[in-house]
Amino acid sequence: MAAPQDDMFSFCVEPTKVSNYVEVKFIDKIKGKGLFAKKAIKKGDTIFVERPLVSAQFLWNSLYKYKACEYCLRALETAEDNARRLTGIPGLSLPHPELCSVCPEMHQACPQCQVMYCSIECRQSAADQYHRTLCLGSSQDDPDHPINKLKDAWRSMHYPPETTSIMLMARMVATIKQVPDKGRWQKFFSQFCSRATNEEEEIAHKLLGEKFQGQLTLLRTLFATALYDDQLSRWFTPVGFCSLFSLVGTNGQGIGTSSLSKWVHACDALELTSQQREQLDFFIDQLYKDIEKETGDFLNCEGSGLFLLQSSCNHSCIPNAEASFPNNNFLLHLSAIGDINPGEEICISYLDCCQRDRSRHSRHKILRENYLFVCSCPKCVSQMDELDLTSDEEEGEAEGETEGDDMEDEMTDV
Ligand SMILES: [Zn+2]
């Protein structure tokens, strides 16, 4: 049974305002739910701001010293420290340091395990929701602790898509274990499962692939050793664990935060003489060149989260909305990238800009492998005839692209 509409807005910053603006409607059995405009929305408008039910930084990202708040993923390095690390230039200093929004004096460590938070509020929220269950205390660096074994196993396997994260699953379990209003949270999580059990098995199978069967069993065993709970026994069975996987794999939304990019945006907004502007832009351009040389494209703290309302937003290759994280934390802003009429469906693209310009064939390959569906948006439907005439040459080209994609995936994790 679907929960009342209002529940879908529970994690929005202004739920009442948002519910006057948009609604979630059932479309059909294949597409499931969709998000629709109730009023005219102008290009550039923020449609809603939503925080995730659970989120977690990717394990590789934190291992490689991208420091983020354990709760809200806010980047914890100052823009200057961030720039120094990413360029590998220890003496680098940024102009306009006052535009950096990071406040190291506000940061708080968990007194037991020393993981860092951006504020006392985040530390409290994490402790109340899941951290009391997941805190490793003095075993933080003990490789034999069950949670560390689970993390280690996860890092040693490479699971597509990148948004799938074992720690999201762990935080879901920990949340249900420790919150007083378990029923309410279970209902929230159940909003994400819109598929029949047999279909879920098929998805998990597609997601993990045949060769990962042994690894899946290992993960489930480690997951159960670390987190088993009688009330949640169904999530620890082979079928239940698969469906948890398929839930996180199909609904996980990538989150990226960066104190440096926030500083750059603040610089862009400065009122300067044209000479000062030229100098500052030159400095920033050079900075990004130095970063590219040293670190490549990996600038952000990266993780993923489960967003209740946003998860009802379907994919289109010609989207009218996009998600971003302008607050340097896990708050997702959905904004209109075109005018949207009342009654129109609001869609986002699960692909990035470069991927969107690829052939329909490779777009579908990426979507199928990462999001487990075939796109039927107007752009893809209009190209349907083309696909039927796909030549061997195009197939070859698509294969080549796929190899590139795999490499990109691996690099993103590192
Ligand atoms: Zn925080």
Ligand SMILES: [Zn+2]
């Ligand atoms: Zn702790």
